[in-house]
């Protein structure tokens with residue numbers, strides 16, 4: 001019997017605070033925070049920690065997964081999440097104050113003065129019957145004082161504060177000689193491997209896409225993000241966002257659509273003068289031009305195919321060579337490919353060296369290659 005498909009919603013792509021049902025490939029890190037928190041609950045003390053990683057690696061979703069999924073399953077704690085980004089101290093404290101009152105079901109007295117707000121917050125946070133976990137996301141130079149104050153208060157009242165910050169701010173704020181940041185342990189979040197990122201993208205597609213995307217699409221997006229944007233899941237999700245309107249209107253996603261959805265990470269490559277580049281590397285090298293031509297022809301003909309495998313490419317080049325009565329040794333194709341890969345005109349997929357892709361629209365490369373090849377032929 002077929003299981004009912006879960007309801008798919010674009011919220012999973014467009015809500016920055018969306019928490020997927022499962023957080024993939026963060027078991028070790030989740031165990032760390034969870035274990036620390038458990039110990040602090042069992043032995044009755046407050047504990048603070050910092051979660052950090054490169055921007056876009058999944059810090060927000062990590063802290064929110066812990067706060068909204070793991071904590072409620074195991075502990076009777078109050079939970080408060082505040083995103084401090086672009087907020088001044090007054091805004092942050094007043095949000096903390098609002099949320100702790102809501103959590104504890106207490107009426108709030110309207111106040112606009114920072115000291116008054118902090119007093120109210122402190123009073124209510126101290127008087128709870130349960131422990132509280134605060135998450136302050138996006139700590140930076142402008143709001144580190146708030147984090148520090150909340151973290152110190154946490155110690156007094158046996159609560160816990162998790163500060164979330166990107167690697168840059170982490171270095172800036174914690175490595176100074178006189179660090180004021182108060183924390184007991186830290187959870188560094190590493191970037192994902194190619195196959196881990198693939199799993200994450202695949203899961204997001206399954207959670208959100210009305211019509212499934214093909215394996216090729218998910219791989220191509222992942223390959224591009226791994227190669228050009230440090231494996232950031234955020235970039236992959238951005239690409240999915242851009243593809244979502246197309247997919248939900250029932251259109252097939254082709255390689256052009258994926259290239260355009262990842263344009264901002266690969267744009268530097270589009271400034272390449274391909275004619276110039278290809279001319280330089282293929283100086284009198286007929287074979288390299290043929291290889292490029294054959295590959296691009298294939299990708300232009302089959303728009304939903306994002307890769308070509310080496311075997312197919314070899315066969316295509318063989319056919320082309322016969323047509324043009326060009327003689328070559330089989331090794332020549334591989335030699336040409338090596339040059340093209342070395343020059344970043346062709347790329348090998350991270351999944352398999354056998355799969356090759358291009359970054360520029362194949363039409364552009366094709367035009368450059370065929371133009372140069374004809375010129376070479378004329379000169380002979």
Ligand SMILES: Nc1ncnc2c1ncn2[C@@H]1O[C@H](COP(=O)(O)OP(=O)(O)OP(=O)(O)O)[C@@H](O)[C@H]1O
Nearest residue numbers: 020023024055056057058059060061200233234237
């Ligand atoms: N392990 C994971 N499993 C599922 N989804 C993930 C995972 N890691 C990251 N994501 C998704 O990747 C996207 C980016 O994650 P998130 O917003 O948490 O990054 P961030 O590190 O907080 O970025 P920023 O620097 O913008 O604050 C989100 O859509 C998030 O849900």
Ligand SMILES: [Mg+2]
Nearest residue numbers: 059060061137
């Ligand atoms: Mg974030």
